[in-house]
Ligand SMILES: Nc1ncnc2c1ncn2[C@@H]1O[C@H](COP(=O)(O)OP(=O)(O)O)[C@@H](O)[C@H]1O
């Protein structure tokens with residue numbers, strides 16, 4: 001079963017995932033993330049750090065996703081593992097259309113075409129949502145500065161996320177990221193546990 005956690009920077013994903021490791025330890029989930037599960041992900045981080053052009057960055061994120069699926073996601077699903085990924089393809093469809101706006105026509109369609117035929121759809125996606133000002137206020141000084149001038153970017157990213165959720169309501173669970181962190185973690189852990197137990201009774205389609 002493949003679970004993904006999504007949300008804008010500052011929505012609480014890293015905090016949540018650390019707590020899910022404790023709450024779900026008995027299910028022995030495989031925790032992973034994008035970017036970064038493979039060495040390709042390290043090249044993505046370098047591209048971000050060196051502020052490469054948005055097309056190069058987008059294609060590197062896609063290459064990271066392909067390596068992630070081939071080396072980790074697909075083998076783990078074949079073994080029947082529960083996988084929890086901190087970010088996944090929806091981050092591409094939420095962030096890149098904003099940074100590619102004006103660079104190429106209809107970036108979302110371009111990105112969807114790149115993923116077609118080889119990406120693997122998550123079984124459930126938890127989307128952490130909160131007012132952007134609250135997210136920016138939670139970020140560390142360096143990210144805060146970076147996003148302070150660009151809070152509008154995070155607003156557009158979150159709007160994209162909400163559009164993705166509206167288009168795929170059976171997969172997305174929208175979570176109020178302003179709730180206390182323990183409440184967020186326990187709610188999501190319970191949802192994952194219920195899904196994992198029911199999926200064990202149902203062969204993967
Ligand atoms: N539910 C919450 N309520 C208040 N603060 C939170 C909550 N979740 C996380 N935080 C704090 O917000 C900051 C960013 O959280 P983090 O997990 O790093 O977000 P992300 O990984 O989504 O960027 C951290 O200082 C964290 O302690």
Ligand SMILES: Cc1cn([C@H]2C[C@H](O)[C@@H](COP(=O)(O)OP(=O)(O)O)O2)c(=O)[nH]c1=O
Nearest residue numbers: 009034035061087088089091092093095096
């Ligand atoms: C996976 C992914 C992340 N991102 C962005 C979201 C973040 O701002 C940034 C790094 O991801 P992030 O998960 O925030 O890593 P870190 O916590 O180490 O900063 O990359 C994309 O723009 N597209 C993607 O496909």
